[in-house]
Amino acid sequence: MKEFELKYGCNPNQKPARIFMEDGSNLPIEVVNGRPGYINFLDAFNSWQLVRELKEALHLPAAASFKHVSPTCGAVGTMLNDRQKKAYFVDDVEGLDDSPLACAYARARGTDRMCSFGDWVALSDICDEVTAKMIKREVSDGIIAPGYTPEALEILKSKKKGGYNIVAIDPDYEPQAIERKQVFGITFEQGHNNFKINRELLSNIVTENKNLPDSAMRDLIVSLITLKYTQSNSVCYAVDGQAIGVGAGQQSRIHCTRLAGTKADTWFLRQCDKVLALPFKEGISRVGRDNVIDGYINQNEEDVCADGIWEQYFTEKPEPLTEDDKKEYLASVSDVALGSDAFFPFSDNIERAYRSGVRYVAQPGGSVRDDAVIDCCNKYDMVMSFTGMRLFHH
Secondary structure, X not given: OOXXXXXXXXXOOOOOEEEEOOOOOOOOEEEEEOOOOHHHHHHHHHHHHHHHHHHHHXXXXXXXEEEOOEEEEEEEOOOOOHHHHHHOOOOOOXXXXXXXXXXXXXXXXXXXXXXXXXXXXXXXXXXXXXXXXXXXXXXEEEEEEOOEOHHHHHHHHOHHHHOOEEEEEOOOOOOOOEEEEEEOOEEEEEEOOXXXXXXXHHOOEOOOOOOOOHHHHHHHHHHHHHHHOOOOOEEEEEEOOEEEEEEEOOOOHHHHHHHHHHHHHHHHHOOOHHHHOOOEOOOOOHHHHHHHHHHHHHOOOXXXXXXXXXXXXXXXXXXXXXXXXXXXXXXXXXXXXXEEOOOOOXXXXXXXXXXXXXXXXXXXXXXXXXXXXXXXXXXXXXXXXXXXXXXXXX
């Protein structure tokens, strides 16, 4: 297939639209089912690069959940504990512990379930039946993977009344060294970002504490590779082999850190006793539970514990999750990793990160205030590596 015609571009008025290889060669993909759109393919190709690089760097199956050309999460296939399974709504999945790829997907989809609503899925490995069964019951636009087992393919083809977008990509495909895009009719050209993120990148530890365990190295690598495919400015909190808070596309670094930190806090709080014990009525959809849980934790637009409201969702009135409850629970959080796609210009980013349990930091360095940032890390006995490499993505 040398080109694929799209229904329209970013918006319905942007026609005609297509994807094709500029050199006239065949596309490295097969559209197995459905008809992906312009934004679908942007998500597909960015997310595929992310999971491929995670697999290459950490030698574990990887998954990503993408929305609007940024990841809600990138994750590798480490085992889930019982609290995570319940918080991710996968405690009923048979065979989950036997499929590292399914564990990676459960993490990627379960991290920020509200932002993953209608996502694009990427898998580093051939999609198996267990993973496909989990994908089928979520609201999702499509998937890209190097292949699908016959059982998985039949399951996915039944999704969205047979219209679910399924793309297979050649795992050996490598892009041209030079890439181009047009903005306002003007062509931009640059070398493809083939920078490798690995353990050696974290060797320049600039803090007094230089103890960087293997688990923290893994999480910093997850964070940095996730950032490589996140719209900048961005920071990423990670723990346990997965991104838990991505602050994408903010103009200010501290706003990235706050946004991602709030997401990380919500991820942790989803696993606290009060949230796990919420007495949902039968028939509340998975999406409905996501919205209610977010409202319960963050006291958003609707007070789900108020009289006249709780009755819609619960069999009995739940106790509110108070600010003291949240502070007490989050005070127990530690060993979180934080990556930044560019240097921290002020130590306020470290102060905010510390409140979400960050102990390990990786950033390029190079600010005129590096000393102040290092001093702040030393104050909290953090470990910080200077990578020397910016990871902007636009």
